[in-house]
Amino acid sequence: MSDLPPLGRLVLQLTLLSSIGFGGIPSVLPDIRNLVVVANHWMTDQEFANFFAVSQAMPGPGMLLMMGLIGWKIAGLTGAAAAAFAAVTPPCTMYFISYSLWDRFRDAPWQRIVRGGLAPLTIGLVIAGGTVIARATDTSWTAVGVTAIAAALLLLTRINPLWLLGAGGVLGGLGVL
Amino acid sequence: MLSPAGAATPCVSLAAIFFELLKVASLASGGGLVWAHRFIVERRQWLTETEFADILSVCQIMPGPNMIGVAVCVGAKLRGLPGAIAGFAGFTVVPGTLGFFLAVFYLQRTGIPLFQNILVGVSATAAGLTIGTGLRLLRAHRFRPVALGFAAAAWAGIVIGKFPLLIVLLGLAPLSIAAAVVDRARLR
Numbered sequence: 001m002s003d004l005p006p007l008g009r010l011v012l013q014l015t016l017l018s019s020i021g022f023g024g025i026p027s028v029l030p031d032i033r034n035l036v037v038v039a040n041h042w043m044t045d046q047e048f049a050n051f052f053a054v055s056q057a058m059p060g061p062g063m064l065l066m067m068g069l070i071g072w073k074i075a076g077l078t079g080a081a082a083a084a085f086a087a088v089t090p091p092c093t094m095y096f097i098s099y100s101l102w103d104r105f106r107d108a109p110w111q112r113i114v115r116g117g118l119a120p121l122t123i124g125l126v127i128a129g130g131t132v133i134a135r136a137t138d139t140s141w142t143a144v145g146v147t148a149i150a151a152a153l154l155l156l157t158r159i160n161p162l163w164l165l166g167a168g169g170v171l172g173g174l175g176v177l
Numbered sequence: 178m179l180s181p182a183g184a185a186t187p188c189v190s191l192a193a194i195f196f197e198l199l200k201v202a203s204l205a206s207g208g209g210l211v212w213a214h215r216f217i218v219e220r221r222q223w224l225t226e227t228e229f230a231d232i233l234s235v236c237q238i239m240p241g242p243n244m245i246g247v248a249v250c251v252g253a254k255l256r257g258l259p260g261a262i263a264g265f266a267g268f269t270v271v272p273g274t275l276g277f278f279l280a281v282f283y284l285q286r287t288g289i290p291l292f293q294n295i296l297v298g299v300s301a302t303a304a305g306l307t308i309g310t311g312l313r314l315l316r317a318h319r320f321r322p323v324a325l326g327f328a329a330a331a332w333a334g335i336v337i338g339k340f341p342l343l344i345v346l347l348g349l350a351p352l353s354i355a356a357a358v359v360d361r362a363r364l365r
Contacts, residue, residue, distance in 0.1 A: 020343055034339075050296045052300055054283060054284060054296065061272065092245065096249055114357075117354030117356065117358075119324070127311035131308060131335075133300070133304040144301075147301045154310065155313055164305075
């Protein structure tokens with residue numbers, strides 16, 4: 001696989017990861033960071049964190065946008081389209097097929113058991129995705145504090161997350177972090 | 178189902194599916210589900226509550242970005258495969274393209290310290306929000322020590338062990354599903 005061009009490797013990896021990424025894209029972020037930052041140096045940690053930040057602040061399908069930006073960095077507009085396509089096609093195909101089959105096994109007990117078994121793993125993976133991004137982005141203790149406060153406020157209040165993102169941006173802009 | 182007999186799924190045009198999900202996506206930042214329900218079930222009455230709930234259950238067992246799955250399934254329910262494609266396209270293409278060019282415009286200006294600093298703040302916050310989302314989901318399992326243990330193991334496998342996702346899933350999923358089987362047997 002190492003003789004493929006970078007975009008080929010990214011697309012292959014995204015196709016695999018989006019097929020197994022229970023819990024959505026946050027859970028595949030650590031693997032993607034390993035590929036594009038650690039193993040191949042296609043971008044820096046800061047660029048990776050920038051893509052994450054921008055894609056979270058935009059309306060619309062955020063994680064799809066993040067994959068598009070990573071593809072763009074590696075191979076321009078073609079890269080963006082290819083990466084976005086690789087990230088959504090496998091899960092969408094699975095949604096379509098499983099929804100079409102849904103009636104056949106809607107009451108099957110195994111389905112509830114599998115879901116009950118996978119749920120805790122999914123949750124752990126989502127938290128791991130957040131942790132890995134925090135490590136890439138938080139270079140000061142103040143930034144770690146901002147991450148912790150954001151997590152706590154989301155957990156304990158019903159405040160709209162957009163306000164928190166805005167406040168984080170203002171703190172960053174003031175040069176506090 | 179509460180709908181009167183013969184009130185099958187209404188005939189909806191592909192363009193209508195596209196534009197309705199485009200509206201949902203435009204409002205969707207931070208909690209798109211609320212909007213999907215409001216437009217598809219309440220306002221347009223394309224689906225009943227039960228049908229919408231069915232779609233949600235499917236999208237929760239499958240991997241991938243869940244809201245995109247809802248868009249695909251709503252389209253599939255209304256018009257089969259063409260509907261699924263219309264729903265997907267409405268939900269992703271226009272907002273995704275717009276967002277992409279806005280994002281690139283901004284990212285090309287990160288040489289300016291102010292622009293870069295803002296992103297550091299947003300990124301630190303967004304990482305916290307992702308962690309918070311996970312913790313919030315974990316609350317539902319707080320009385321199940323086994324579930325907490327598996328969540329912690331998955332977290333540690335990625336963050337401390339630095340294993341690939343595939344390895345963590347292959348290693349833990351069989352055990353975790355086996356534990357769910359035992360749990361269920363005990364509850365009987």
